[in-house]
Amino acid sequence: MKPDGRGVQSIEVGARLLDALVSEGESMMLKDLARQAGIAPAQAHAYLVSFRKQGLVEQEGQAGRYRLGPFALELGITRMRSFDPLRMATEGAINLAAETAMTVAVVTWGSFGPTVIQVHESSDQINMNTRAGTVYSLSGTASGRAFAAFMPEGLIREFIKTERREDNSGQRIGKSQFLSKTTIAEIRRNGFATIEDRPVPSLAAISAPVFDHVGQMQLAITMIGPEKILDTSVGSRFVETLLSATNALSYQLGYEAKHVRPGGVGSIAGGHHD
Structure with missing residues (x-):
């Protein structure tokens, strides 16, 4: 949501310079920085002088390249300390349930695997056995498969072995x-993940990961609804709405897909887990 009201143009122009440094991810020459920010080099230099005084940017020795400064780091650290991922996930899930008229669950990684911590029901009552504390199968649910794809491979291998042993428990x-x-x-x-052989035949589910600033999966948001209504195919409005919500949450956590590979996961060995 964009803030209301008229802003200060000079601050917005200066922010474009900082955004260019963030997007580039490395130090930049003045002319390149100005070009990416869409302003003249002389104008960019005036902003950068002020930013240097405040510690928002700094220059590298003789080369004169600009990079983000120590105060920018302090801002980032303070942001991460004050940010509550669960609160934001809760708000996102509530909005998602209202927008799609589907049930939305917030799922985290617990001691026994993917574990539901919140369920936000749609306006229509859905007959399902998911509630806070429910543990999902890694390979037999959409939520579980999202974790299987984006969590560390070694961890997932061990849980799949455990799941096979305890499948009838x-x-x-x-x-x-x-x-x-x-x-x-x-x-x-x-x-995102979905599944054809569903735990509840009449229900469909879509689950997508939320990543933090280092690319680690923090939680999953799962949308659940009647299979006749909830389209789980790539590009459906439900999938796009879910991905928009999880991408926004990941961005709030400092994740930028351009610079960080999601999960840092290698391939998972296939096998029958009956």
Whole structure:
């Protein structure tokens, strides 16, 4: 949501210079920085002099390249300390449920695997067995598969082994299924997970990851609804709305896909998990 009211133009112009440094991710010459910010070099220099005085930017020795300064780092650290991911995820999930008329769950990684911490129901009552504290199967649910694709490979391997051993214990929602390298690659490519052989046949689900500033998956947002209504195909309005929400949350956490590879995960060995 954009802020209301008229802003200060000079601050907005200066912010374009800082944004150029953030986007580039490395030090820049004045002419390149000015060009990317869309202003004249002389104008950019005047802003940069003030930014240097405040510690927002600094110059590298004789080369004269500009980079973000120590005060910019302090701002970033303060932002991360004061930011509450769960609060933002809650707000995002509530808005998502209202916008789509679907049930939305916030899922984190717990001691026993993907664990629901919040459920925001749609206006229509859906008969499902998901509530706070529910543990999802890694390979047998959309939420689980999102974690399987974006969490560290070693961790996921061990949990899949545990899931196979405990498949009949009733501790998890969803029966373990075959999870291939191809499926994992597809989830990573699309940015979301779904599943055909669903735990509840009449319900469909879409789950997408939320990443932090170092590219680690922090949680998943899962949309659940009637299979006749909830279109889980790539490019559907439900998928696009979910991805828009999770991308916004990741951005709030400092994640920038251009510079950080999601999850840092290698391929997961396929196998039957019956």
